[in-house]
Amino acid sequence: xxxxxxxxxxxxxxxxxxxxxxxxxxxxxxxxxxxxxxxxxxxxxxxxxxxxxxxxxxxxxxxxxxxxxxxxxxxxxxxxxxxxxxxxxxxxxxxxxxxxxxxxxxxxxxxxxxxxxxxxxxxxxxxxxxxxxxxxxxxxxxxxxxxxxxxxxxxxxxxxxxxxxxxxxxxxxxxxxxxxxxxxxxxxxxxxxxxxxxxxxxxxxxxxxxxxxxxxxxxxxxxxxxxxxxxxxxxxxxxxxxxxxxxxxxxxxxxxxxxxxxxxxxxxxxxxxxxxxxxxxxxxxxxxxxxxxxxxxxxxxxxxxxxxxxxxxxxxxxxxxxxxxxxxxxxxxxxxxxxxxxxxxxxxxxxxxxxxxxxxxxxxxxxxxxxxxxxxxxxxxxxxxxxxxx
Amino acid sequence: xxxxxxxxxxxxxxxxxxxxxxxxxxxxxxxxxxxxxxxxxxxxxxxxxxxxxxxxxxxxxxxxxxxxxxxxxxxxxxxxxxxxxxxxxxxxxxxxxxxxxxxxxxxxxxxxxxxxxxxxxxxxxxxxxxxxxxxxxxxxxxxxxxxxxxxxxxxxxxxxxxxxxxxxxxxxxxxxxxxxxxxxxxxxxxxxxxxxxxxxxxxxxxxxxxxxxxxxxxxxxxxxxxxxxxxxxxxxxxxxxxxxxxxxxxxxxxxxxxxxxxxxxxxxxxxxxxxx
Numbered sequence: 001x002x003x004x005x006x007x008x009x010x011x012x013x014x015x016x017x018x019x020x021x022x023x024x025x026x027x028x029x030x031x032x033x034x035x036x037x038x039x040x041x042x043x044x045x046x047x048x049x050x051x052x053x054x055x056x057x058x059x060x061x062x063x064x065x066x067x068x069x070x071x072x073x074x075x076x077x078x079x080x081x082x083x084x085x086x087x088x089x090x091x092x093x094x095x096x097x098x099x100x101x102x103x104x105x106x107x108x109x110x111x112x113x114x115x116x117x118x119x120x121x122x123x124x125x126x127x128x129x130x131x132x133x134x135x136x137x138x139x140x141x142x143x144x145x146x147x148x149x150x151x152x153x154x155x156x157x158x159x160x161x162x163x164x165x166x167x168x169x170x171x172x173x174x175x176x177x178x179x180x181x182x183x184x185x186x187x188x189x190x191x192x193x194x195x196x197x198x199x200x201x202x203x204x205x206x207x208x209x210x211x212x213x214x215x216x217x218x219x220x221x222x223x224x225x226x227x228x229x230x231x232x233x234x235x236x237x238x239x240x241x242x243x244x245x246x247x248x249x250x251x252x253x254x255x256x257x258x259x260x261x262x263x264x265x266x267x268x269x270x271x272x273x274x275x276x277x278x279x280x281x282x283x284x285x286x287x288x289x290x291x292x293x294x295x296x297x298x299x300x301x302x303x304x305x306x307x308x309x310x311x312x313x314x315x316x317x318x319x320x321x322x323x324x325x326x327x328x329x330x331x332x333x334x335x336x337x338x339x340x341x342x343x344x345x346x347x348x349x350x351x352x353x354x355x356x357x358x359x360x361x362x363x364x365x366x367x368x369x370x371x372x373x374x375x376x377x378x379x380x381x382x383x384x385x386x387x388x389x390x
Numbered sequence: 391x392x393x394x395x396x397x398x399x400x401x402x403x404x405x406x407x408x409x410x411x412x413x414x415x416x417x418x419x420x421x422x423x424x425x426x427x428x429x430x431x432x433x434x435x436x437x438x439x440x441x442x443x444x445x446x447x448x449x450x451x452x453x454x455x456x457x458x459x460x461x462x463x464x465x466x467x468x469x470x471x472x473x474x475x476x477x478x479x480x481x482x483x484x485x486x487x488x489x490x491x492x493x494x495x496x497x498x499x500x501x502x503x504x505x506x507x508x509x510x511x512x513x514x515x516x517x518x519x520x521x522x523x524x525x526x527x528x529x530x531x532x533x534x535x536x537x538x539x540x541x542x543x544x545x546x547x548x549x550x551x552x553x554x555x556x557x558x559x560x561x562x563x564x565x566x567x568x569x570x571x572x573x574x575x576x577x578x579x580x581x582x583x584x585x586x587x588x589x590x591x592x593x594x595x596x597x598x599x600x601x602x603x604x605x606x607x608x609x610x611x612x613x614x615x616x617x618x619x620x621x622x623x624x625x626x627x628x629x630x631x632x633x634x635x636x637x638x639x640x641x642x643x644x645x646x647x648x649x650x651x652x653x654x655x656x657x658x659x660x661x662x663x664x665x666x
Contacts, residue, residue, distance in 0.1 A: 303426065305392075305451035309402065330526070330558050331426065342424040379408050379455065381430040381447040382423055 001315040004361045008201075009150050009178055009294060009352035010319055014244070015203040021247035022205070025240035033237055034228065043239050050246025057249040058195065058212055059186035066211045066232045067242050068223075071177040071198030072101040074211040075144070077222040077233070078173040078194040079105055082142040083114075085218035086171075089141035093117040095127060095156070096337040101196075102144050102175055103333070115139070124286040125154035125338050133164060142171045147179035147195075151321055151334045151350055152285030153294025155183070162191040171217065177201055177209075181252030182259055182291050193217045199241060203354075204248035208241035255355045263353050264292035266362050270351060271295050273366045278373050284321075284340055284348060293353040296321065296335075298344035301383045302376040307349055310372040316365055321348035343382070394452060395486035401456035406463050409445045418505030420498055425527055425554065427454040427495065431502040433465060433510075441465045441473060446502075453485075453492040460484045461499040470507055476500065477540070478552075493552045497537065523565045526558025531569060538573045546570070587656060593620050599654045600627075604647055615647065623658040625651060 005013070031040030033047055051062045058065075068074045079092070079102070094106050096118045110116040117135040120128050127145070136143075143165050148155045158174055165172040173194040179185060180195075181202035187195065194217065199208035213219055213232070225234020252259075274297060275281050284296040299307065304320030311318060321332035330336070331345035340348070351365070377383040394402070411432040421428030427450030436442040444462040448455050461481055465473055478496040482488045488496060520532030537543060537553045546566050550557040556566050587595065600617055608615055608629075618626040627647065648661040 301423075301449065303450050303454075306402070306455060309452050313403065342426075346423070346426045379405065379447060380449040381419070381428055382449055 004314070004316045004364055006351045006353055006357060006361065006365065007317045007319050008354040009153075009350065011200045011206065012203045012354055013356055014200075014205050015248060015251050017251055018204055018244045018247045022240045022244040025243050029239075033239060034226070043237075047237055047239060047242050050242045050249075053246035054210060054249045057180070057185070057253050059188045060212050061215065063230070064187075064212055064215055066213055066229045067237060067245075068209040068211055068233060069207055069238070070209040071099075071175070071196050071201070072209075073223070074196035074198070074209045075099075075101040075173075075175055076105055077211055078196060078213075079109075079142055079144060080222045081219045082171045082173070082194075083109075084220035086141045089139050091115045091117070091137055091139040092142050092144075093119065093132070093135055093140055094144045095119045095121065095146065097121055097125065097149055097151075097154075097334040098144070098146055099150055099175055099177065102146070106144075119145075121154075121337055123339050125149060125152050125284070125334070126286055126289065127156050127161075129157070129160070132161070136165075136168055136170060140168075140170050142173060144173040144175065147174050147176035147185070148183070148291050148294075149285070149334060150178045151332055152296045152338075153178070153291035153352075154285040155179070155289045155291065157289075158192065159190050166191045178291065178294075181248075181256070182293055184256065187212060187214065199245045199248060202248050202252045204245040205241050208238055208245050210245065258355050260292045263355055263357065266357055266359065267293055267295050267351070267353055270353075270362050270365060271297065274369060277366070277370045281373075282344070284335060284338065284344075295351045297349050297351065298340065299347040299349065299373050300343045301380050302347045302373055304347055304349060306376050307347065307369075307372060310376070311365075311369065314364070314368045316368065318352075319350050321345060321350065392453070392489050392492070394456075394489070397460075397484075397486045398453055398456040398488065401459040401485065402452040405455055405459040407443075407445045407459065407466075408447065410447060411443055411445050416506035416510035418502040418507075418509060420501045420505060421450070422528075423449065427451065427498060429454065429458050429498050429502045431458070431461070431499075431506050433506055435470075435510075439469060441468050441470070450495065450498075451492070453488050453495040454498065456485055457481050457488070457495040457499045458502075461503065465503070470510065473503065474507060476503060479541070490548075490551050493541075494554050497552055523569070524555035524558065524562045527554040529553055529555035531565075534566060534569050535573055538570055544570065544574065592655065595655045596620060596625055596651060596659075599651055600647075603650055603654065607646070618664045623656070624660050624662055626662050626664045628664050 029043050031043050033040055033044030035041060048062065051065050055062045055065050068077060090113065092106060092109060092114050094102055106116050119132045119135065122128065145156050145161055147158055162172055171193045174192045175196045176185060177196055177198045178201060180197040193214045195212040197210050200206040219232060221232050223233050223235060228234060228237055271283055275283065278299060280300040282298050284298055308318060308320050321335050331342065335345040335348060411434050414432040415435045416433045418431045429446060429448045432445045433441050434443040444465040446458040446462050448458040464476060464484055478500040481496040481499045482493065520530035522528055523531050523534055533553055534549060534555050537549060541552055543549050543552060546556050546563050549555050549566050556563055597617060600615060604615055613629065616628045618628050648659065651659045651661065
């Protein structure tokens with residue numbers, strides 16, 4: 001059974017073009033870019049080409065790119081590098097709906113003596129800007145707000161936040177792991193100081209990430225070691241994956257328009273059809289300020305894990321905001337922060353598309369999912385049926 | 391991804407006895423939408439007071455649905471006295487085991503069964519007993535104590551896996567730990583407090599410990615243990631079944647039997663194995 005893969009916010013298919021670009025760097029050009037000999041040194045040149053390609057995707061200069069191992073490392077690096085640079089500042093701020101890479105790091109820092117503010121969101125997942133502004137102080141070392149939410153796809157007003165923070169001289173980091181490659185990003189226009197991204201969310205392999213660090217930003221390395229990445233991140237470069245990330249940057253740039261037209265249309269069709277066919281169903285998050293590929297749909301009175309496992313029988317791969325799939329007992333902190341009622345949070349499914357999805361994928365989901373919800377609802381003690389039209 | 395057994399998958403994808411019973415003899419409702427799982431269990435008795443029909447409606451994950459389905463299958467044909475003896479472990483075993491994080495699904499089955507039986511016996515549904523410890527999931531100190539005692543739980547994580555308590559905000563972790571300590575403390579101190587044992591008391595206590603604590607544990611792995619003699623502080627035992635042929639039998643003896651006996655009888659005991 002060919003999988004119908006609509007879980008692209010979890011990870012993406014490595015594009016065949018990307019694999020092809022990477023292959024020579026395993027067995028042919030395997031030298032260490034730090035070596036003095038031409039054999040190794042040449043690899044360094046290709047790494048810098050990849051750096052330029054990624055920089056171009058962001059509107060950055062190549063030397064502002066630091067390669068890391070993943071999005072989480074980029075996030076930790078941004079926050080820790082800043083805190084070490086401003087040892088006297090003891091306040092940090094973020095939102096209540098961040099990815100665990102930031103959320104858990106901030107919670108950890110709260111235990112080590114930092115004063116932490118988690119800015120709330122409204123029922124559509126939009127940030128409370130007044131709360132944000134009133135929480136800032138001279139003691140604020142770093143603000144970290146995600147570009148786009150991984151669960152709902154809701155996009156924060158990064159331009160506006162950047163302007164507010166830069167006016168006050170507060171370092172601004174954004175976790176743009178879900179946004180890069182899906183929506184246009186240009187750091188020349190948006191004054192973020194640091195930006196995290198991850199290769200495997202944009203058709204490069206797992207195990208490679210990057211951090212954009214604006215020229216002039218105070219930075220004290222997080223991973224201490226060799227002189228690689230201009231002393232900003234020790235460790236021998238993951239050459240093949242860096243080459244892959246460079247190639248993937250070109251790939252997503254070339255498909256950006258398709259992502260925002262064809263993929264968006266598929267996502268919209270999925271939402272429209274499912275909410276029409278299945279009663280007591282709604283979309284989580286603001287419909288406008290949103291990534292083109294993501295849909296978070298709440299099916300009331302049923303539980304997400306059951307939906308996922310029944311879809312799995314048809315090869316449909318999605319994910320859920322329910323507690324049962326994560327090993328924790330409470331549903332997603334993102335949905336709870338938005339005040340999504342428990343009746344819906346437990347039954348929320350996230351569909352995240354990519355340019356590899358076809359119309360027939362979406363049609364299959366539209367055909368297979370409604371009977372699954374129906375079946376689970378007949379099993380549910382809470383489902384009393386829809387009100388018969390009077 | 392959870393590793394569910396084929397039996398769990400089967401009972402999830404083809405659940406048995408889904409539905410409601412009109413005019414049931416017993417109904418038990420547990421869980422809530424907020425908690426993420428809920429089960430309503432119905433049963434009807436025949437003339438011989440045996441369960442003729444059992445049905446369920448469940449909101450929850452695959453293992454919650456499978457546990458409910460399994461429970462109804464186990465119930466049909468039983469008397470209420472027999473049904474009362476079903477434990478959450480029995481439900482999990484019927485399904486070939488559950489992931490440890492999902493044990494609470496089997497506990498939910500047992501709780502619904504108890505409520506349904508109470509309902510049949512005409513006892514007004516008991517009010518929540520004890521004091522709420524875990525506010526997130528509404529779990530009381532009495533429920534936690536029972537789960538700890540019955541399932542020999544020793545950590546907060548295990549308590550969360552079995553009855554969810556402590557799985558939310560985490561504010562109650564200290565209280566849960568205190569309950570675990572009390573239960574564990576009670577078990578050992580009850581014995582420790584005993585004054586110097588007479589020989590007969592000691593032998594009886596060794597027998598009891600072997601029967602209640604050690605045998606069931608060895609039986610689980612297909613082994614068995616038999617008390618041969620006690621002289622002074624030396625306990626002679628014979629091992630049977632898997633344990634006897636197991637190369638690790640010495641380790642089993644030293645590390646397990648002796649520790650248990652020392653803990654529950656008296657610290658001076660030495661265990662010796664007698665060959666067949």
